Amino acid sequence: MLLPHGVHIAHPERLYIGGQWVPAHSGRLIEIISPDSEQVVARVAEADATDMDAAVAAARAAFDHGPWPTTPPAQRIAAFRAMIDHLRPRADELARAWTAQIGGLASFAGPMHQGALFALDGIAGFAQDFRFIEQRPSHAAAAALIVQEPVGVVAAIAPWNGPFGIMANKVAYALLTGCCVVMKPSPETPLEAYLIAEAAEAAGLPPGVVNLVPSHREAADHLVSNPGVDKVSFTGSTVAGKRIGQVCAGRVARCTLELGGKxxxxxxxxxxxxxxxxxxxxxxxxxxxxxxxxxxxxxxxxxxxxxxxxxxxxxxxxxxxxxxxxxxxxxxxxxxxxxxxxxxxxxxxxxxxxxxxxxxxxxxxxxxxxxxxxxxxxxxxxxxxxxxxxxxxxxxxxxxxxxxxxxxxxxxxxxxxxxxxxxxxxxxxxxxxxxxxxxxxxxxxxxxxxFGLPFGGFKQSGVGREGGPEGLMPYVETKTMLLDALPDGL
CATH class of the missing domain: 3.40.309.10 (Aldehyde Dehydrogenase; Chain A, domain 2)
Known part of the structure; x- marks a missing residue:
């Protein structure tokens, strides 16, 4: 399978669904064109609507019946740090992939991706300090607990200009809060998401916690519309963001939209x-x-x-x-x-x-x-x-x-x-x-x-924030529990 020089992906012709590298239902491949040469430099599997449904089903099963959402935060953080440890020595591959796919300057690619990996360490630190359970005073109960629970299955949709850093941040916040993820990278820049999926596999994450389905727009629309998706985290154009916001509003799904600017x-x-x-x-x-x-x-x-x-x-x-x-x-x-x-x-x-x-x-x-x-x-x-x-x-x-x-x-x-x-x-x-x-x-x-601080926009530049400890909040639901006594272990 064709890949850029120096980029080593084990199964570019397959999708990652339910902890397995599986063939795409369509049998089609996405061709990636170099903006330097106008030549094909890579090919990866193309997911269709059937694959999207399979990925959501795998994530849904992992969230509803698997151990990840109830895994103690410290253990989730350790697993995510293992992913970073797998990715860190592959920084050169990430840089090469970015340059090959969108023509980003090689002189800038190395520092850019080293910085993105450094930012992932920071997100793990935010999760370590995050108060998933907080006791508060209340006149209505002897024990009032504010609990931050994972929002559920997240469709993470990243753009082509910063494909690794943006996708990795979405995956980081989702995993650290206990969510399960379906990664949908841009068809122009899918290679980085393959490296993230390989890191999840190497770290031993439970099947279905991380899934990968590169696709074009029609299949992506199907993913966003799937009722098994609890939240969409999207970075991209305002036009596409408006469409995603409308679909999510129709079924009251959560969404974070980081859109355009002028x-x-x-x-x-x-x-x-x-x-x-x-x-x-x-x-x-x-x-x-x-x-x-x-x-x-x-x-x-x-x-x-x-x-x-x-x-x-x-x-x-x-x-x-x-x-x-x-x-x-x-x-x-x-x-x-x-x-x-x-x-x-x-x-x-x-x-x-x-x-x-x-x-x-x-x-x-x-x-x-x-x-x-x-x-x-x-x-x-x-x-x-x-x-x-x-x-x-x-x-x-x-x-x-x-x-x-x-x-x-x-x-x-x-x-x-x-x-x-x-x-x-x-x-x-x-x-x-x-x-x-x-x-x-x-x-x-x-x-x-x-990006260690909150990032996002007013007006048509988006909804919600990514980055910083505030970036954890869009991936959790807040539950108030009023009890007659504190439960054991708190």
Missing amino acids: SAAIVRDDFAIDHAAKLLTGTITMMSGQVCAMLSRVIVPRARHDELADAIAREMRGVVIGHSDDPAAQLGPVAMQRQLERIEGYIAQGKASADLVTGGSRPSHLNRGYFIEPTLFANVNNADAIAQEEIFGPVLALIPVEDEEEAVAVANASAYGLNGSVLTHDAQAAWTIGRRIRTGGFGQNGLRMD
């Missing part, structure tokens, strides 16, 4: 133009702009707009565009052909409504692969599509405003509310502005994220 960076007068240009260019080109929390709108005083546009253009023209395995490359390809075409469509819209300062084309020195130049639009109206819709590519919109009051209003004039930033050396000003911006995250001087 985050703004406000540039204050005390921040140097050259420094701002370097920071904003380095940000918009990170992961080829394919980051949900990306600072893709820049709000700047009108008097400084032209100078900042010129400075960003100079920085962008100096960005080295190349293949993902080129150590000199600062910007690799976007993940797939449809993503490239989407970006080009937005660039065409932008040309009709704003000033294209630089970029906007495929680089002339690369005649194969899904590459696009870093692109800057100036004099953008915040109502335009390039300022309101998530492009998910290296496209930056520069929006002039008269003053700070208008800057805050423009930043908030968005259907999204995931992230934001202010470029200033005044921490008090950053605090004051940040409190006025309707986003789930906000940072001073750039795109700042810490």
Whole structure:
């Protein structure tokens, strides 16, 4: 079976259901295309609706009749740490898989995945400190206990841009709270989920506690609709998230939705133009702009707009565009052909409504692969599509405003509310502005994220939070027990 060089998966042609590696019902394979070469670099099994039902049934049996939900938290933590111990020496495989599948820069892939593994250790620590049972005073009973019980069977659906870290976090929170999981990775990036499934097998988790079913959208819709799924944890587009939210609402299933963003960076007068240009260019080109929390709108005083546009253009023209395995490359390809075409469509819209300062084309020195130049639009109206819709590519919109009051209003004039930033050396000003911006995250001087802390969005950027000890709460149900006396063992 075809796999990227250096990635070793035992059964890529099979699914992992009920503790067994089983053939896909359809017999079909998903082909993974390299965005560098446009060639097939891997094939894995494709699950269909029948496989989804089998995976949910296995998880349901493991949750309803198996030992995992009632296993003491300390033992669940130990089992999860055994999974991390299995994954840690495979960090290079995870990095290679990511680079091969979406063209993420190899120079960034290693630190990214080492960081993701470090974050898993942190989640285990959160579970260790979590109060699964808490005694509280009550006028209604001699013993009042607040118990956090696992929500049940979780469908974990991860996107293609950060497939390991995002999926592994969902699995971590689910397992540590006693849930059972059905992993549905993106069809563009399924390899990381195979390594997670192998880690669960190596750690000796009971059959059905972790299941793996890569698929395309139709089968994923079937999974979300399955009444045996108690909770859906989804990270991806707002369009797909709305659909999942509607389905879950129809049967009052729980869901956590981490969706899109159109985050703004406000540039204050005390921040140097050259420094701002370097920071904003380095940000918009990170992961080829394919980051949900990306600072893709820049709000700047009108008097400084032209100078900042010129400075960003100079920085962008100096960005080295190349293949993902080129150590000199600062910007690799976007993940797939449809993503490239989407970006080009937005660039065409932008040309009709704003000033294209630089970029906007495929680089002339690369005649194969899904590459696009870093692109800057100036004099953008915040109502335009390039300022309101998530492009998910290296496209930056520069929006002039008269003053700070208008800057805050423009930043908030968005259907999204995931992230934001202010470029200033005044921490008090950053605090004051940040409190006025309707986003789930906000940072001073750039795109700042810490997945050991809560992460999620306001408005159409999502529902719920992942990360930090708060990330455990969406995977539990709170039960209040009023007893005549404390039970043994407490």
